[in-house]
Amino acid sequence: MxxxxxxxxxxxxxxxxxxxxxxxxxxxxxxxxxxxxxxxxxxxxxxxxxxxxxxxxxxxxxxxxxxxxxxxxxxxxxxxxxxxxxxxxxxxxxxxxxxxxxxxxxxxxxxxxxxxxxxxxxxxxxxxxxxxxxxxxxxxxxxxxxxxxxxxxxxxxxxxxxxxxxxxxxxxxxxxxxxxxxxxxxxxxxxxxxxxxxxxLRKHKLKCNPQELPGLLEKSYYAPVWEAKAKLCFSCGSCNLVCPTCYCFDVQDDVNWDLQSGKRTRAWDGCLLKDFAAVAGGHNFRSSRTDRYRHRFYRKAKYVAEKLNQIACVGCGRCISACVPKIANPVEVFNELL
Ligand code: SF4
Ligand code: SF4
Structure with missing residues (x-):
């Protein structure tokens, strides 16, 4: 070329x-x-x-x-x-x-x-x-x-x-x-x-190889960091919305006034939002802030990572800048787990 x-x-x-x-x-x-x-x-x-x-x-x-x-x-x-x-x-x-x-x-x-x-x-x-x-x-x-x-x-x-x-x-x-x-x-x-x-491009320094992160998370589900940081979380979802690898969406059907036609739309959704894992009957699979906060990191560095064989965080740093209480930094969390 x-x-x-x-x-x-x-x-x-x-x-x-x-x-x-x-x-x-x-x-x-x-x-x-x-x-x-x-x-x-x-x-x-x-x-x-x-x-x-x-x-x-x-x-x-x-x-x-x-x-x-x-x-x-x-x-x-x-x-x-x-x-x-x-x-x-x-x-x-x-x-x-x-x-x-x-x-x-x-x-x-x-x-x-x-x-x-x-x-x-x-x-x-x-x-x-x-x-x-x-x-x-x-x-x-x-x-x-x-x-x-x-x-x-x-x-x-x-x-x-x-x-x-x-x-x-x-x-x-x-x-x-x-x-x-x-x-x-x-x-x-x-x-x-x-x-x-x-x-x-290393304003925050990860102390391990990214490929080690799924294994690190495997043994860190009950680590104290999740609750400690989640206590400060507003559940605003900003860390999801600015992330280039977050792709979750919500689908909605809207019927027009004529009751004869309508359209289906989808919009960005985020796993830090309270209603994200709510289902019919009122149950919420991740009703606590700690569960939602932890899920984001497991999704980035374990669930999607194991599916794609690559970490679903590219290190853009947008979530760090967008988070008002300053708790969304993946490097800070992963280093604390080491
Ligand atoms: S640093 Fe990682 S988790 Fe944060 S917004 Fe960028 S890709 Fe997403
Ligand atoms: S941006 Fe920060 S405060 Fe908002 S949901 Fe994410 S971690 Fe919580």
């Missing part, structure tokens, strides 16, 4: 050309923070961002979405979004999270809504230029990536290297005006960025 070297002016021209042809979502400043949103001009794109408020999973599993429309005759039509789009500037840890979500939504029960959006997306990944305050991707082997994207951008000094990984990425590169051939020195500088990022 091709690799090109480009300066900021060439990058801007390229991005504006892409925007003219199809929907492009990229990272932009939102006050002092950053968020993915529709991009209308290259100058708004901030590839130097530290972390986005919400992960880019919202483009594959929106906060709320229509699944199908139905009528009283029992007929229904599935609702799927088919517009192609480019997701520009996805950090490596979010690329890994998207790859995990792809497995979840395609393996056992193929989710046509998620997977249609996913197939319509072109992912332009971007190596991290500025580490966020709470990132620990370096500890989770997600500071850099070699797959899961169509094209990867890496900043080396005043230039970027753009490497296509798939035919979709290759096609994007054909639209790139004035790209240069990189030399060996450029490639060596990119290697150095990858090496540096693995060390720099």
């Amino acid at each position: 091709s690799i090109k070297k480009l300066d900021q002016a060439a990058l801007d021209t390229w991005v504006n050309k892409l925007i003219a042809n199809q929907s492009v979502y990229g990272v932009q400043a939102k006050g002092e923070r950053f968020a993915f949103g529709p991009l209308s001009k290259a100058e708004d794109l901030r590839l130097d961002y530290d972390v986005t408020i919400l992960p880019p999973k919202k483009y594959f599993q929106p906060q709320r979405e229509d699944l199908l429309e139905f009528n009283a005759k029992g007929e229904y039509t599935s609702v799927t979004e088919t517009e192609p789009f480019i997701l520009f500037g996805v950090h490596p840890y979010d690329v890994v999270a998207i790859a995990q979500m792809d497995t979840i939504f395609s393996a056992d029960n193929y989710d046509v809504h998620y997977m249609t959006r996913r197939h319509n997306a072109t992912i332009v990944a971007c190596d991290v230029q500025n580490a966020s305050a709470n990132v620990f991707a370096g500890c989770m082997n997600t500071a850099t990536v070699t797959k899961g994207f169509d094209l990867l951008l890496t900043k080396i000094g005043e230039f970027y290297l753009a490497e296509a990984k798939t035919p979709k990425g290759e096609k994007l590169l054909t639209d790139l005006p004035g790209g240069l051939e990189p030399g060996n020195l450029d490639l060596a500088r990119r290697e150095q960025v990858w090496k540096d990022n693995t060390g720099l």
Whole structure:
């Protein structure tokens, strides 16, 4: 696959050309923070961002979405979004999270809504230029990536290297005006960025290998840390909502005023919320805060981890920043269990 070297002016021209042809979502400043949103001009794109408020999973599993429309005759039509789009500037840890979500939504029960959006997306990944305050991707082997994207951008000094990984990425590169051939020195500088990022993206230091976490949790179900931390938990669900690997949702049917038609929707849900495990008859399988708090960590580093053979935490640090009582830090909890 091709690799090109480009300066900021060439990058801007390229991005504006892409925007003219199809929907492009990229990272932009939102006050002092950053968020993915529709991009209308290259100058708004901030590839130097530290972390986005919400992960880019919202483009594959929106906060709320229509699944199908139905009528009283029992007929229904599935609702799927088919517009192609480019997701520009996805950090490596979010690329890994998207790859995990792809497995979840395609393996056992193929989710046509998620997977249609996913197939319509072109992912332009971007190596991290500025580490966020709470990132620990370096500890989770997600500071850099070699797959899961169509094209990867890496900043080396005043230039970027753009490497296509798939035919979709290759096609994007054909639209790139004035790209240069990189030399060996450029490639060596990119290697150095990858090496540096693995060390720099460790604002919290996990004291064990992530692969040891399922075994650690196996023997920690009754550890005092769960109750001690859960005492401070508001059950607000923010740690779930900002997480790139949380995918739980709630499904609801709404009947229209005519009582003849309606639609089925789904919306993000979170296991820290009190009603998450409530069932008909009023029973709640995790009615205590301790049960809900503990479940989140078991899901990340044991249940899903054993299913996918990879830890369902990519070390983005969003949950740490979002938690007001400061109890959601996975590294802090796992280190305390060691
Ligand atoms: S658990 Fe926290 S640090 Fe890990 S992926 Fe989710 S939000 Fe990021
Ligand atoms: S751990 Fe923190 S963010 Fe998560 S539900 Fe409790 S208070 Fe909210």
